[in-house]
Amino acid sequence: MAPRVGAWFIGARGSLATTATVGLFALARGAAAPTGLTTANDEFADVPLVALDDIVVGGHDIYEVPLAAKAASLAAGGMFSDALVEAVRADLDRTDDDLRLIDLSGPTQQDHIDRMAADIADFRDRHGLSTVVVVDVSSTEPLPADHPAFHSEEALRDALADPTQRVLPASAVAAAAAIQAGAALAAFTPSTSLNLPVLRARAEAAGIAFAGQDGKTGETLLRTVLAPMFTARNLKVRSWAGTNLLGGGDGATLADPEAVRSKLVSKNRGLHSLVGDDVVAPLHIDNVPDLGDVKTAWDHISAVGFLGSRVTLQTTWSAYDSTLAAPLVLDLVRVLALASAAGQSGAIAELGCFFKDPWGSDTHAFADQTAAYVAWVQRTGVLVRLAEEVSAG
Amino acid sequence: MAPRVGAWFIGARGSLATTATVGLFALARGAAAPTGLTTANDEFADVPLVALDDIVVGGHDIYEVPLAAKAASLAAGGMFSDALVEAVRADLDRTDDDLRLIDLSGPTQQDHIDRMAADIADFRDRHGLSTVVVVDVSSTEPLPADHPAFHSEEALRDALADPTQRVLPASAVAAAAAIQAGAALAAFTPSTSLNLPVLRARAEAAGIAFAGQDGKTGETLLRTVLAPMFTARNLKVRSWAGTNLLGGGDGATLADPEAVRSKLVSKNRGLHSLVGDDVVAPLHIDNVPDLGDVKTAWDHISAVGFLGSRVTLQTTWSAYDSTLAAPLVLDLVRVLALASAAGQSGAIAELGCFFKDPWGSDTHAFADQTAAYVAWVQRTGVLVRLAEEVSAG
């Protein structure tokens, strides 16, 4: 029997996780085509990725809305059809039983971590899962001020045990829980998570595979596709201005200047890495409620070419952010499960194509990232097959 | 003393060749930066490419306007500054002496080919050039009807010797002359040229290096950069509509439905190769005189993503086509001279990044083409250096 894999979402009842969950069940039931899943591309046909109907969904959230109700509200906004929700309603209802409220009743942050880690371990045991991949898809949080506990295991332990302190932001609590539960981890938001040196060290010591950070879905994807064209042709980019319009929950979250700061920093990092630090790159995110979950992004790129001539490019990208991101979340579950099966640990740098700010890599050019990703998946797939054959021996 | 290389332009007094010539002299004199030249990128710093001030310009044209006058008219249209024309006026005037009218006074097409080949050989001898690279940058010509002489060396010889026949279109006459003169050849237009099997065979038999076809400068470049993004992310492109607006000489030429046909076919070939033959791809080229030599291209791309959601991308690209193309023409002179120095012959498939319709390759994805190009130039450079050392040794 094929090993089953768990997908554990932090923010499991949010737009993104719900879209991923609806899509997973729709694909498993044959009610939708795997469009948008990179792991469904032909080049991976021979890779022993977990089958979609062998993925079990669980997760944490701070809200209690039933998945089917959340899915229905997304359908009302045009994300997918009502019929699709109906087709997977039973799966969603069953999955509600595997979702847990984040329990902050314990006096210390260590208690919170213990509770979350226990939830994950219990999920693994109940379903007999070979691997659990935790994917953080919760809302972007503000950057925390620096703290000694971020840099020392001992200071961290003391702080976590101190009922008067709440030193870790939510994304780091979740990451600590994943490490403690021995789960693989993907950070799909620009929040703190494993950016804390102390947690990065824990993750490496625990031998888990992890990947991040901040899903590269729309405008930033486009930028890391286009920027290498200018450099290959030796055209000097002088400015790259961008405006993002979106409504929905993300629009409201990102209207908060503090929350948006980490997002903007993350969005521009790849751009500067590709076309230079002196490129003028104003960037805005505006909350425009009537646009709902469709994000519209306008970029204006100005470059200098041969003999000082001007080259101008404008792009307008328009898409549901959640349906761009959801298949990537499923991809990450599959490939981190593959990495785990191959015994890999630490930051998987070859997954950089999924992220605005890739851990373990400073390559941002999307074509280069894609080539590295494809080669790694194929290579890792061969290793896993070999190991299976040896073990089946 | 470093070997000098000849750049022989078919259409030497046109906008593109004039821009390339002005730019070459401006670079050689330090009056402009090599922006837009791929061969000026850092990764080629160690490759023994011919120095820009070791390139001598000659060529054929059917017009007699002095280069400096043509350059002044381009400057008036904003392509580059009057000051730049002044800075290289003496070079342009001197170059006029190396340009030849295409002489069609002979009774047969073989006479025309002989005359052109003699012009090229004379140019090489007078300047003591190690290599001449012929670059066809003349106006796009209509596709000729098929003819037996296109497929048989014997039939071709008979036709060329028959004073009542004019079987070859102008681009093929020029290509035959380049072959006869032993020059390398780059086809920067979508005209017939070495697409005739009989001429392709001649070129291969003659051992010349050649590359083509149809310079990939603006909209098509952008398309072959963007299309792989959609496939990498498993987004299904359904339609890719395009409209090109331009004035200038190209605008007028391409307003001719017959001439534009070969252009449109060439432009869409890469797109269909990358995103599938069933993509709906209407494409227009409109002559809009007031826009002058600035080409503005609008593309509208519609794709389907996860769970049937819609992804839409619009791009508006605006640039002087000639200043995009001119540095590539200089690049082709340098890299075909390098290939010749390395003893390579036949279609150089690794130069596909320069062309809409690459000879010897069916790779259209620009990032893949770029990687192949960079590796080939570096590799060939090493071979040339080794050969030089052996020969010096």
Next chain:
Amino acid sequence: MAPRVGAWFIGARGSLATTATVGLFALARGAAAPTGLTTANDEFADVPLVALDDIVVGGHDIYEVPLAAKAASLAAGGMFSDALVEAVRADLDRTDDDLRLIDLSGPTQQDHIDRMAADIADFRDRHGLSTVVVVDVSSTEPLPADHPAFHSEEALRDALADPTQRVLPASAVAAAAAIQAGAALAAFTPSTSLNLPVLRARAEAAGIAFAGQDGKTGETLLRTVLAPMFTARNLKVRSWAGTNLLGGGDGATLADPEAVRSKLVSKNRGLHSLVGDDVVAPLHIDNVPDLGDVKTAWDHISAVGFLGSRVTLQTTWSAYDSTLAAPLVLDLVRVLALASAAGQSGAIAELGCFFKDPWGSDTHAFADQTAAYVAWVQRTGVLVRLAEEVSAG
């Protein structure tokens, strides 16, 4: 009791008529707001327009698909919600009884006209309607070759009575029927209709009110809004290029070069009238099936300003054409009924704001048209009220 008015659609089962019919019933039942209806604007609050629930729908078509089925297919394409169709399903089913197949079984075209006129008269009698307004919303037809019968009543009578001739195109047959039935007429397409001098004379002799031609809904509306800005500011427009992408039935119809010719001529007439005949104005309509009924139009406008400086404007308009047009169709029914009540006949020039090619007017500037329209409706409303009071007196 308020007088009831009939809306008789030529093409009653097409996308536009179906959308107008669904919308009319939705508004009458309070299931939708009157967004998009100009007659619902505040400035008309005191005008005695027919109430929406006093409009009865009938019409001709060559297809037999039930209205509710057609409405459901439009809802599937996203035009409006399934719930809206359900809300008015009973109304649609009842309306099916008032729709007639176009009967071409008679031997002569006069027989066809008689049959259609009888259908309209019967509809008026059965429902006790004070007025019937015929609105031609059928597919665009090719321009017919000129014919003597187009210019002489006598020649027309002979031709219509001759069983070997089919001299009138379908839109003119419908117009002749409307005239014969004494109905008011609005021509919402660019087809022949009352452009034939002989029919125009008949319409005037019959004393019917009529208005046309070719609904101004999207790109052309935008153009007649923008062009006066350039002239008011004395900016010289040099080129105005346009590309329209659409799928659905209209996309397929307009992919026919013959059918599109009348459309393109009609679209550009207003533009040239506003900014001059020497403006370069290439215009394309492309059939892009995956876009469905959403029309996307890109315009690129280039103008010269002070001291020869360049002004460039690009617009991208995206909307369901049918939902732009449908409320205008309802407006036309209401205001032509008002005109009839006021005893007006002939071309109502003040309705030019509805049309690309306004009958009786050469004003294309939308603001001027709007001012004339508003004043005319208010003035005519006062006349009708006065007449009612006198008659009630």
Next chain:
Amino acid sequence: MAPRVGAWFIGARGSLATTATVGLFALARGAAAPTGLTTANDEFADVPLVALDDIVVGGHDIYEVPLAAKAASLAAGGMFSDALVEAVRADLDRTDDDLRLIDLSGPTQQDHIDRMAADIADFRDRHGLSTVVVVDVSSTEPLPADHPAFHSEEALRDALADPTQRVLPASAVAAAAAIQAGAALAAFTPSTSLNLPVLRARAEAAGIAFAGQDGKTGETLLRTVLAPMFTARNLKVRSWAGTNLLGGGDGATLADPEAVRSKLVSKNRGLHSLVGDDVVAPLHIDNVPDLGDVKTAWDHISAVGFLGSRVTLQTTWSAYDSTLAAPLVLDLVRVLALASAAGQSGAIAELGCFFKDPWGSDTHAFADQTAAYVAWVQRTGVLVRLAEEVSAG
């Protein structure tokens, strides 16, 4: 002999005033066509506007760069040609003699006002001008905090006489000087100027004609052209997002958040007036130095139409802001001189078409403003002619 008129620019050596001055002389000498001047439109052919070669230029500035040098730097940026600067160099050099440094050496602000008023009066006397029109085209200044002296003539007098206070911002000092000199006044920036009630009262008491505020040249012009289209068609605008990119001096000034605040408020006022206060309208101005004086503005408009369907419009406007504004500055000189000749005083509400935030009017729809403007100029022209005839009689 025709009366001559003075144009007195506050900020006379800035980009806008220099462009207007170069253009005025180029037009007077027949070296350029009057494109962009509304007063050159045919409908004003019979109006006794001052001839362009009867306008004398003077002004204040805080800089001392010679006009010809400033003009040359604008030509280098592409605003107009070097040849044009040469054609008017003698005029520019002569005009330098009529420009005055703003003299702040006096101990009180009343001294500064006296000095500036004396400069203006001296200019009028030296040149024998019938009228002087002061046009404030200086940089946008931050909004001042409110002050009692803004509301009481007595408090203002005390404050101006107090050497320890600098209660008026620079634009108000200039306005006070214009009033004191009996000059007409146009406020082309969003700075304080006659917005102070106490100065407005002074201007009215002095009987000068004045008009403002904040030139409507690009994006805002477009918005007040487009917004009435949506309301005429009863389409409900939900959001109108805008991004402006520009370099040059204006880009740097507007990068200052304080300075930009008055600009943004002014830009959005008309929009909200036209489409409602609840429209979501994020608006950004970014300093992008490499774009120089070309302003590029992208707007994204989302509206709801019939049956809840979506209408989306994007516009990209690109133009030299100074060449859009400069002809309007010349227009204002001509029409305020006309108003003065007709004995009109106070806010000339019919000049609202020139301004983002029109004094004396709450009409923002550009077509309505244009109609009022044209009628007023024609009417005023008739009055001036009549007066001339009476006086000549």
